Amino acid sequence: MSKTFAILLARLIFGAVFAMATSFKFMDMQSTASYIAAAGFPFPLFLAWVAAFFELGLALALLTGAFFSEASFLAGIYVVFLAFAFHGPGHWNGNQAEFGSFVDHFTFLAGLLFAAVHGPGDTLVVKARSLLTAR
Template sequence: METQSTWQTVAILIARLIFAAMFAMGVAFKLMDMGATAGYIAAAGFPFPLLLAWCAAILETLLVIAFLTGAFMTPLALIGAVYVVFLGFAFHGPSHWAGNQAEFGAFMSHFPFAAGLLYAAVHGPGSVLALKQGWPGRA
């Protein structure tokens, strides 16, 4: 197995911190006003908006923990990628573009985020500050 150079180790740790920070901000905003989050979900036409808001907060919390610890990072990063693409379509998709072109930019921003999550899922948490937990046969 090839060892990571110092710059690769630092880059992986920074990337993990960025992902953790992005999801932590999402959790913080949800917890500051879960009602507003539920309202946003309801406005998009989804049933059980408060339940879905709490599910989103729990998933995002698990993603924060995974990126900070490296534990179960591969499966959670895969789930996170699907989640991020879903959010893009559900809340910023084509039906929103005619009324506000800025929605197209919000929609597009979900794809590089999803790509980064897929890359993280494939390459894992790195060799430093990473609990080696994950799917059987994969650290």
């Protein structure tokens, strides 16, 4: 029972983080685009929309368990990209909080990799084929 609860809580936390990030983007897409532009990326509004829909897909997969391992793995790659793009070494000079944000992404990565390997559990899971594991 406690294992099932822990897995469901972890899925809820993962899904909620990406759902919140998605909602912030949809509520103010222009601010997201400005943040992306400030990091030096081209086509910031387009990338903001891509990020919003990608994060929505991650949230749905993590919450439902559908393609959970794949979503966890992709989310891990994504958070490492975000760490370097928006909180990497170029942002640390005189700003210890940026270093903390950078490191936090790797803690999140560890959880996502663990989730990718162990899957969504057996409770409240949409039965969808996984591309990475034989289930």
